[in-house]
Amino acid sequence: MGGDFGPSVTLSSASLALSEHPNLNLLLVGQQTVIEPWLQQQPANYQQRCKILHAEQVVEMDERPVSALRTKRQSSMRKALEAVAAGNAAACVSAGNTGALMAMSKLILKTLPGIERPALITALPTMDGGRLHMLDLGANVDCDSETLFQFALMGSAMTQVVENIEAPRVALLNIGEEEIKGNDQIKQTAQLLQQCEDINYSGYIEGNAIFAGQADVVVCDGFVGNICLKTCEGLTSLMLAKMFPGRNLPRWKKWLIGLIFPGVVTLKKAMNPDQYNGASLLGLRGIVVKSHGNADVGAMASAISEAVLEVERQVPDRIADMLKSALLGN
């Protein structure tokens, strides 16, 4: 029910995801009167792979998390998370209110042992054709060094599992590369990371190096991460809009561009925000993927694909294993 466009996008993305993942089954959580008519128009194969879980209430996009926790016990968001907690769903995907999703996830799914606060992580393209994972992207506005250290552990584990990298290079986002730079939290986090044998810590990274492929995991607090990511998204889409002013460029122009100017085409594909939609809430005893509120059908389907991948790779279990070794010394 969530997102800026509501079920019109989420339901269409469901059918796209069903076509992309033949083994996928979906539990559609929300108002039955909205979902039922849509489902009846789907192919028989899709109908068999979907169940509806009715939820009367909807968490509003601008609702305070505390209010959503108290008054929205019958909401689609809460019921979807309860389905994951009960083992009736392997993952929850939502385009709804981020703060409420975070608060409800923590309450219903609980955090992994040793983790105080879940973090939002997403994959981003690097300019050498690789991917990096960045966290936190807005789940936590104030973070102490212990929290940032936990983010680094979780981000490293996630990247190991999802990208098949044995020892991901973990960097700490800072305003300089020298040791003396940064605020106290950052300096203390750097010390914790240097001492940790389970993390391949590569030092501070500056904003201009994020996309250069120098790190596999970039760690920062949620305030910085959110602003940084949104600024990049804004800049990229504005630049692309400036380069491709008309959506319907004549085919001969596209062909000519591709011929004399292949970099632009590669770039447009690489920077396509759709394929990077879907930020995961890490540190929970279950898989929760947050889609952008303004995601379109293709982007929302990417968030579902992210959830499928994390289910296949058993991300929470693998993170728990790594945390056991690093935090609890087992």
Add this chain to the structure above:
Amino acid sequence: MGGDFGPSVTLSSASLALSEHPNLNLLLVGQQTVIEPWLQQQPANYQQRCKILHAEQVVEMDERPVSALRTKRQSSMRKALEAVAAGNAAACVSAGNTGALMAMSKLILKTLPGIERPALITALPTMDGGRLHMLDLGANVDCDSETLFQFALMGSAMTQVVENIEAPRVALLNIGEEEIKGNDQIKQTAQLLQQCEDINYSGYIEGNAIFAGQADVVVCDGFVGNICLKTCEGLTSLMLAKMFPGRNLPRWKKWLIGLIFPGVVTLKKAMNPDQYNGASLLGLRGIVVKSHGNADVGAMASAISEAVLEVERQVPDRIADMLKSALLGN
């Protein structure tokens, strides 16, 4: 003497700036044995407009500000600032160590009445062809609401004077546009701004809207601002490098690109970081412009041009006037 390339760039930029500004006179502060031979090779007209102020020491790029303050009393940076304080120069331009420049400026030039901490501000291009001013960009890593409020006042005054905008729209960088979003400092700053009659406060702005032309001044703390700006620079230059892989694109390709794809050319011009080099240290009783350490000759000359503009517009005096009215109630 400062910057990643030292006098080879700063001296060449000096002659470029002399050619661009016929009324400009330069006081070249640094090691006489380095500057003298260069100056002797310049045209007579340039020689007449330059004086050398010998300084034995150089502040290193990675030196701690505290150490530079204590041990570099004969440095080019310090002597340049002392020349401004004594009225022997109208402005100081440096490509040196930012932290040291900030600390020395504060000590030697002093802050304006009512201002506790100077801030770094720079102009950035917006996608509608305009300019915005963003501060702080790294001079202050931890800022309380009072400091952020002062940044807003100074940024507004600067933009009024430099851009000839009567009531610049001042926005506060945050992780959401809703009132409930953000950390405590941000929320308290928003209250201060709402109550201030001297500021045209337009509310929170998210990262993705910075370059959209929705604000004339964007206020944030130095940690966020530095990372945000550097990330944008990195992203832009990586995107441009991807689009223009060879520096020496054949002329017919350039011509074809311009013909079928004018957006790219406009964009490359608009995003050219050179012309936006030169961040000003605001809140001082004098003009100090910081150039990027890695600036080339053209970029460094832009920083000198920024200083010329601020001298012509008497930026510190105008900011002092506005502060008097807003902070001290005169």
